[in-house]
Amino acid sequence: NFGSLLGICLMTQILTGLLLAMHYTADTTLAFSSVAHTCRNVQYGWLIRNLHANGASFFFICIYL
Known part of the structure; x- marks a missing residue:
């Protein structure tokens, strides 16, 4: 069933997004370095x-199917 998938x-996107947001700096001069630091x-x-990143692609693949 694709609904449960x-x-x-x-839920994976939300969890990983929150974990990434804890280390992200939303400044134009520091954004890339914060991602590299992560x-x-x-x-x-x-x-x-x-x-x-791959979870977002997989999410849209499941929606398409």
Whole structure:
């Protein structure tokens, strides 16, 4: 059932988005460095970012199907 898959995807997006938002700086001069900091220095930050990016694509694939 794609509804339950969408629910899992949405909860993953919310959880990883909150984790990423804790380390993000919304300033034009510091935005890229905060993302780089998350990927390089935060424990499993690269995994959280990739889950968030690929989860968004998977969410729209499930909606399309």
